[in-house]
Amino acid sequence: MDYLPTTKQIEYFLSVAEHMSFSKAAEECHVTQSTLSAGIAALETLLGHNLFERAGRTVRLTSLGETAIPEARKMLEHGRNITAMARSKNQPLTGTLKMGIIPTIAPYLLPQLLPNLQKQFPNLSLQLQEEQSGALVELCTKGAVDMILLAFPYEMPNLRQVEMLSEKFFLACPQDRWHKKTASIDDLEGQELLLLEEGHCLREHALAACSFRPKAKKDAFNATSLATLIQFVQHGYGITLLPEMAVNWGNIPKGINIVPFKSPAPQRQVGFAWRKSHPREKEFMLLTKAIKDLLKKAG
Amino acid sequence: MDYLPTTKQIEYFLSVAEHMSFSKAAEECHVTQSTLSAGIAALETLLGHNLFERAGRTVRLTSLGETAIPEARKMLEHGRNITAMARSKNQPLTGTLKMGIIPTIAPYLLPQLLPNLQKQFPNLSLQLQEEQSGALVELCTKGAVDMILLAFPYEMPNLRQVEMLSEKFFLACPQDRWHKKTASIDDLEGQELLLLEEGHCLREHALAACSFRPKAKKDAFNATSLATLIQFVQHGYGITLLPEMAVNWGNIPKGINIVPFKSPAPQRQVGFAWRKSHPREKEFMLLTKAIKDLLKKAG
DNA sequence: TACACTGCATCGAAAAAATCGATATATATA
DNA sequence: TATATATATCGATTTTTTCGATGCAGTGTA
Known part of the structure; x- marks a missing residue:
């Protein structure tokens, strides 16, 4: 069991140490002089020693008080750091x-x-x-x-x-394999549909878009990334479904046709x-x- | 107005952070779980942000909680330093x-x-x-x-x-000037009594020992230290009164007689x-x- | 799916403390 | 000696802390 000074006690202590006066300190701390006196007294009791020597009208730091000041300051400083850190969180998205x-x-x-x-x-x-x-x-x-x-x-x-x-899927196929302006899910049936490897949600979402089981999954060609998948398509290994953002913002190489689906397009x-x-x-x-x-x- | 976390709140906070459990922390802090919960809640209210994320059975530190830990530790450490300093004062005369x-x-x-x-x-x-x-x-x-x-x-x-x-005075005089075994105050009358300069209490005390006003103070010879005074005596300028410790532990040069006073000796x-x-x-x-x-x- | 369990939050009552205003006490000052 | 100033102390009151009981929401189990 390890009793520690209260934050308030330390505040009182530092205030008295600064003003060398209980009354001034009480004023600064917005409490009555009796409250402050009691606070200091409690701290001194806790420590087992006086922090101040009261000699009539003058207040003097004891050697303990003297050496305690830097520690007290640091204690409050770290407390303030915590509140400051919290305050800085008040601006959202920082x-x-x-x-x-x-x-x-x-x-x-x-x-x-x-x-x-x-x-x-x-x-x-x-x-x-x-x-x-x-x-x-x-x-x-x-x-x-x-x-x-x-x-x-x-x-x-x-x-x-x-x-x-919400983004639509597009059909990606070799330029020489498709010449229509639009595609429909049914067009995919019987085609070599290339998919990302197991674990990518896009694989499941693409499959879900098809009402059928694709003819041959050609597991040998399961790609680990969309970029690779596109390479496969470009080299004629099959077709695939690409999400809109890959079409708009990805690099679609020459030799690949991007074909929109008829409404309602899979998405x-x-x-x-x-x-x-x-x-x-x-x-x-x-x-x-x-x-x-x-x-x-x-x- | 600048509100700071309470020492107790910080203790609670660190305990919860250590155990990642309110109940365990409550046990460690020797309070009920409700007390500890309230303490943490008060601190979080003060800070305006949560320190912990309560997700069902598990407690998790928020980013604020994470960054607050080192500060909290330091805060308590400085508090402990103060009590430790006080404790070390318990051995007297250190x-x-x-x-x-x-x-x-x-x-x-x-x-x-x-x-x-x-x-x-x-x-x-x-x-x-x-x-x-x-x-x-x-x-x-x-x-x-x-x-x-x-x-x-x-x-x-x-x-x-x-x-x-309490120490007796001794008469110090040139060897050739005094041959009796003891002295009395009255013997001093008419002698050249050498004294320390104004301000030394020994001057007043020596004067007080004499019931008379010494004949000639010879201010030109007022010494600034007992050692000097002894030199004066040694060289025949007069006599003086020396306190016992100067006689016992000082260096009394050759050519000086130290003569005790008859009882009651001045002291x-x-x-x-x-x-x-x-x-x-x-x-x-x-x-x-x-x-x-x-x-x-x-x- | 139902049920008990675990762990934190909340509530009202009781206990503890902090605070206040008034006053006592001690020390300088006139 | 009287007065002014500064801290200590006292009793009453308000505030805070704490507790035990209970609520509630996830978690695990039959």
Whole structure:
């Protein structure tokens, strides 16, 4: 059991030490002189020694009081640091924010967003992490990241999901393989549909878009990234579905045709998710809104 | 107005942060869980932000909580430093002690005392200052020194006087001037009585010892120190009164006779004085006693 | 799916403390 | 000696802290 001085006692102590007067100190501390006297007395009792020598009209520091001053100052200073740190959090979207993003979004969305976000929230430091949806959901649930950016639908119990945008899929195929202006899901049947490797949600979402089981998955060609997948298509190994952001903001090489689907085009929802209990939820909503607006401008 | 966290709140906070559990922390802090919860809640309200994220069964630090930990630790550490400093004062006669001593005592008593005191109170650091009684009384009264060692009687309002020893005066005269075994005050009449310069209490005490006004003070020879005074005597300029410690522990050169007075010999009292309000008064009594004992042994 | 369990939040009552105003006490000052 | 100034102390009151009991929300289990 280890008794410590009260913050208030230390404040009283320093005030008396500064003014060398109990009454002046009481005034400064906005308490009556009796209260302050009692506070100092309590501290002195706790310490077992006097901090001040009261000699009639004059107050004098004892040697203990003398040596205690620097420690007392530091004690209050660290206390003030804590409140200051808290105050600085009052401006939303400042400080660090750990964000996880899936690989089929990160390379396309980030170049559009980061410069603008940087401008809009100069005191926000985004710590980014690229993982597949499954890993992200786990990281977020256990608190390793604050919020995750991924595609819905995805199973994530206990996380709050907020949709940010809905994007159509496009058909990507070798230039010489397709000449119509639009495509329909049915056109895909019998085609060699290339997919990302197991674990990417885009694989599931693409499959879900097809009412059929694709003819041959050609597992040998399962790509680890969209960029690779596009390479496969370019070299004639098959066709694939690309999300809109990959089409608009990714590098589509020569020799590939991007064909829109007839309405209703297949699509995926993109949005954020975070723990329902996260104390910064309001900031997350704010950030989501800000990004939504940015994307609207970016077209 | 600048509100600071309470010491207790910080203790609670650190305990929860350590155990990542309110209940465990409550146990460690010897309070109920509800008390601890309320304490944390109050701190969070004060800061305007949560320190912990409560997610069902698990508790997680917020970013504010994370960054607040080091500050919180330091805050408590400085508080503990103060109590530790106070505790270390519990051993009496440790630390610094500022002592003033008059010039007619210092050179004779200190060599006898310092080595022994050093041995007896190894953690006591004596800061010595040699001044005349008047200066010492002022220094002590205004708090520049803790205690003073001087000769009584001396006017010192508001200071507590504690006599330590009583010492006889001896007659010091040129060897060829005196051949009796003892002296009496009356023998001094008509002699050239040499005295210390104005301001030394020994001057007054010596004069007081004489029931008469000495024949010629020969102000030209007023000495600034006893050692000088003895030189004067040695060279035949007159006689003087020496306190016992100067006789026993000083250097009495050849050619000087030291003659005791017939009973009742004139004498002076030597002792300490300090402010009545001084918080270390008990230590001073202790030190006085210790020195008394040392002198008894030194004989 | 229902049910008990675990852990934090909340509530009202009781205990502890902090604070105040008034007054006592001590010390300088006139 | 009277007066002014400064701290200590006292009793009453308000405020805060603490507790025990209970509520509530996730978590694990039958």
